[in-house]
Amino acid sequence: xxxxxxxxxxxxxxxxxxxxxxxxxxxxxxxxxxxxxxxxxxxxxxxxxxxxxxxxxxxxxxxxxxxxxxxxxxxxxxxxxxxxxxxxxxxxxxxxxxxxxxxxxxxxxxxxxxxxxxxxxxxxxxxxxxxxxxxxxxxxxxxxxxxxxxxxxxxxxxxxxxxxxxxxxxxxxxxxxxxxxxxxxxxxxxxxxxxxxxxxxxxxxxxxxxxxxxxxxxxxxxxxxxxxxxxxxxxxxxxxxxxxxxxxxxxxxxxxxxxxxxxxxxxxxxxxxxxxxxxxxxxxxxxxxxxxxxxxxxxxxxxxxxxxxxxxxxxxxxxxxxxxxxxxxxxxxxxxxxxxxxxxxxxxxxxxxxxxxxxxxxxxxxxxxxxxxxxxxxxxxxxxxxxxxxxxxxxxxxxxxxxxxxxxxxxxxxxxxxxxxxxxxxxxxxxxxxxxxxxxxxxxxxxxxxxxxxxxxxxxxxxxxxxxxxxxxxxxxxxxxxxxxxxxxxxxxxxxxxxxxxxxxxxxxxx
Numbered sequence: 054x055x056x057x058x059x060x061x062x063x064x065x066x067x068x069x070x071x072x073x074x075x076x077x078x079x080x081x082x083x084x085x086x087x088x089x090x091x092x093x094x095x096x097x098x099x100x101x102x103x104x105x106x107x108x109x110x111x112x113x114x115x116x117x118x119x120x121x122x123x124x125x126x127x128x129x130x131x132x133x134x135x136x137x138x139x140x141x142x143x144x145x146x147x148x149x150x151x152x153x154x155x156x157x158x159x160x161x162x163x164x165x166x167x168x169x170x171x172x173x174x175x176x177x178x179x180x181x182x183x184x185x186x187x188x189x190x191x192x193x194x195x196x197x198x199x200x201x202x203x204x205x206x207x208x209x210x211x212x213x214x215x216x217x218x219x220x221x222x223x224x225x226x227x228x229x230x231x232x233x234x235x236x237x238x239x240x241x242x243x244x245x246x247x248x249x250x251x252x253x254x255x256x257x258x259x260x261x262x263x264x265x266x267x268x269x270x271x272x273x274x275x276x277x278x279x280x281x282x283x284x285x286x287x288x289x290x291x292x293x294x295x296x297x298x299x300x301x302x303x304x305x306x307x308x309x310x311x312x313x314x315x316x317x318x319x320x321x322x323x324x325x326x327x328x329x330x331x332x333x334x335x336x337x338x339x340x341x342x343x344x345x346x347x348x349x350x351x352x353x354x355x356x357x358x359x360x361x362x363x364x365x366x367x368x369x370x371x372x373x374x375x376x377x378x379x380x381x382x383x384x385x386x387x388x389x390x391x392x393x394x395x396x397x398x399x400x401x402x403x404x405x406x407x408x409x410x411x412x413x414x415x416x417x418x419x420x421x422x423x424x425x426x427x428x429x430x431x432x433x434x435x436x437x438x439x440x441x442x443x444x445x446x447x448x449x450x451x452x453x454x455x456x457x458x459x460x461x462x463x464x465x466x467x468x469x470x471x472x473x474x475x476x477x478x479x480x481x482x483x484x485x486x487x488x489x490x491x492x493x494x495x496x497x498x499x500x501x502x503x504x505x506x507x508x509x510x511x512x513x514x515x516x517x518x519x520x521x522x523x524x525x526x527x528x529x530x531x532x533x534x535x536x537x538x539x540x541x542x543x544x545x546x547x548x549x550x551x552x553x554x555x556x557x558x559x560x561x562x563x564x
Contacts, residue, residue: 161192241265257293279306319355368395386422408435426462448479
């Protein structure tokens with residue numbers, strides 16, 4: 054294609070396109086004309102014959118077309134790289150040469166890089182040819198997929214969400230993604246369930262706990278759960294079998310985290326325990342699922358824990374956060390300053406972020422234990438937080454969602470207007486490079502623009518929201534959103550009470 058196209062004479066390469074094509078791409082032509090005049094025309098001063106030959110009709114858009122057609126491929130692509138993606142697509146409809154240039158793979162790789170898109174071309178079908186023989190750019194397909202996903206988040210899809218009845222009549226306490234496109238739900242009915250995110254089918258029901266499941270974490274094929282029955286259980290996700298039941302806590306296991314085969318569990322008995330957790334290959338028996346350390350020091354129930362393999366960070370109802378060494382199994386710092394119970398933690402390996410019933414959020418240095426910032430503005434319990442790099446999103450029982458810069462301790466914005474905000478407590482928050490997703494006790498899931506803070510739409514609005522329907526929690530990734538919903542009062546006999554269910558959204562689909 055390169056030799057065929059670039060071997061044509063200037064007149065052959067710049068045959069006049071149809072009027073329809075010119076109309077569609079007129080704006081792009083104008084942009085290219087400006088780019089050529091700004092960056093390339095001085096360099097063409099020594100080639101008046103070619104320029105004159107390709108610029109005879111006088112139309113602005115065709116001048117740009119003619120100049121591009123007269124350039125060597127490398128220079129033409131250098132002009133095209135200044136265009137935005139939408140203009141590249143419009144330009145490809147102008148003529149055969151422009152279409153060839155606008156499909157350049159390096160050009161589209163740069164467009165992906167400009168906006169920080171990950172390389173997910175392996176998720177796409179192998180690039181094929183257009184019917185007329187043009188080779189599709191794999192990087193362009195990557196860009197288009199991400200553009201489509203973004204549009205589906207903003208506008209919704211024609212494919213309806215999947216509704217999965219789960220843990221009927223009980224509360225969904227845990228919601229997790231696995232590495233192989235599955236969902237795990239835990240409930241106060243004492244069970245965990247593994248679901249297919251594609252079909253909504255229940256793959257495994259994990260039975261064995263003698264009380265409600267209030268904590269769970271997953272690493273590879275290992276699922277670990279904690280319960281009001283005071284045990285920690287280890288499950289094999291390849292076959293749905295229980296591998297071990299770990300005893301030691303004397304009260305409810307309220308939180309846990311797994312990293313590199315080591316589990317840290319926090320309990321209402323005021324302690325944390327470290328467990329070596331593994332699953333067995335088929336036909337073998339694992340004997341080393343055992344307690345390898347007990348961390349004591351908190352004066353009340355341990356409510357939340359974070360673990361990165363080196364440091365363990367725990368938050369307690371004693372108003373304190375403690376930083377522990379995972380290898381030495383000792384307390385390194387006691388982070389004191391909150392005046393009420395700690396309910397949530399974020400930890401990125403450098404900063405500890407704690408949320409409390411005292412309405413404040415505090416940012417600490419994990420290595421020194423020093424307090425860096427106190428974030429104030431909320432009026433009630435910090436009910437959920439999510440951190441990415443230096444940006445923190447917090448949800449609160451006061452129904453507001455705030456964005457913070459933890460480097461400076463400043464509130465960047467409060468999301469939405471008074472009319473758009475949640476009507477009651479925010480139950481969970483999630484964000485990525487474009488969107489913030491929040492759920493609430495008011496029975497809605499809302500989508501916000503991360504960069505402007507503006508409300509976009511309600512993704513979920515429960516019909517039962519006025520009679521007790523709530524969204525307990527959400528999890529999300531680039532293409533999926535999973536919502537756990539149910540009723541605030543599970544003993545209420547109102548006829549339209551919300552059944553406990555999971556709602557699955559897939560935004561990686563063509564409309």
